[in-house]
Amino acid sequence: MHNAPLPSPSHRRRWIVLVALATILSAAIAVFAVVRSLGSSESSDPSGTAGVSVEISQSTRRLTPDEANGVIPENAPFSVFDRRPAVSRLDPDLRAALRRAAQAAQAAGVRIRVNSGWRSPAYQRRLLRNAVTKYGSEREAARWVATAETSAHVSGDAVDLGPYAATNWLSEHGAAYGLCQIYRNEPWHYELRPGAAGGGCPSMFPDPTFDPRMRR
Structure with missing residues (x-):
């Protein structure tokens, strides 16, 4: 035998x-x-947690003038975890309630998105001018857009939410998180009412012109 x-x-x-x-x-x-x-x-991941890393990276870039004024594009609503001013400058308690509600809604297969949140006074004045043009008078515009001095958006105390599935979910579950629809003609407009968790949301105003806060 031979060795290899x-x-x-x-x-x-x-x-x-x-x-x-x-x-x-x-x-x-x-x-x-x-x-x-x-x-x-x-x-x-539609829950918003994956979006948090994206939104953190957004904070490192320069804001556009519209973003700095709280503008949210109509076709690109923000997550409740977004760090741009429209969300980050909301009242902290309102923002926290929104995030808790969004997590619960996500578990039910519903995504809550912010169509409008905090607004600068300049942006609010622009919206009011547009509303006067659209509706033909300041009186009629006041049913939909407040002045910069009275708007709960300018103070960071109001948020417009969507889509329809989200507002439908909030109409049933929002009170548990203190989130209440304030105006009957605006099913997207929500504000924080902490007492709602125990006693339910207060009665809605037909529209903003019935709200005493709008008469300051």
């Missing part, structure tokens, strides 16, 4: 290099798979 010839030193070195390269390639593939898995879970 021993590999030469050059063959042994080549074999060691090939094994090392294969090990490095396997490790790189494993790392790529983990990163891709994490990325896909964030992009598909």
Whole structure:
């Protein structure tokens, strides 16, 4: 029986290099798979928690003039976890209640989004001018848009929410979180009423012109 010839030193070195390269390639593939898995879970997570990391990164860039004034694009509502002024400058208790409600709604398959939150006085005045043009008079516009001096949005005490599934859910469950619809003609407008958790939300005003706060 003949013994097999021993590999030469050059063959042994080549074999060691090939094994090392294969090990490095396997490790790189494993790392790529983990990163891709994490990325896909964030992009598909509708709960808002994955969005928090996105919103944190937003705070590191310069705000546009509209963002600084609290403008939220009509076709791009914000998460309740957003860190731009429209959400971050809401009253802290209102913001906390919104986030608790959003988590509960998410568990029921409902996503709560912010269509309008805090607004600067300049933005509120712009909205009022547009409303006068749209409705034809200051009297009629007042049913929908408050002045900068009286608006609960300017003070950070009001938020407009959507979509319909969210406001429908809030009409049934919002009081448990102190979130109440204030005006019958605005099912999207919510404010914090802490006592609602025990006694329910107060009766709604037909529209803002019936609200004593609007007569200051």
